Amino acid sequence: MASSAAVPFWRAAGMTYITYSNICANLVRNCLKEPHKSEALTRERVHFSVSKWVDGKPQKPTIRSDSPEG
Template identity: 35%
Template sequence: MSTWRMAGLNYVNYSNIAAKTLRKSLKSNLRDDAAKRDASIIRIFFWEDGSILNEGQKPKAAEQKPKT
């Protein structure tokens, strides 16, 4: 069994910890460049009938409440 699994981590968590440790160990001039690559941005787009919806708009199916 992998060490990271025995520690109770999944691969994504293990990979993030390893990447942060590596970035911290770099020399200062390389550390700044690596820190820029650390940031990530996630954007979510909703589509309906083949076209993208405006920001803040959700598909009609998501707005309907299930009948109970």
């Protein structure tokens, strides 16, 4: 039986470390003054490719963008 005394507060709040880290990063970015704020917001965007696999072979990848604007 594990002790709950050593549980980090983000875990006790029911969130993952990634969620906690993203909240903290957003708070820091929003506290920055221009032009640093807009630069940090552009670095926040994530681009990745997704490939479907058929019969053990990858198909043509599609490029996706996961940005806060939608």
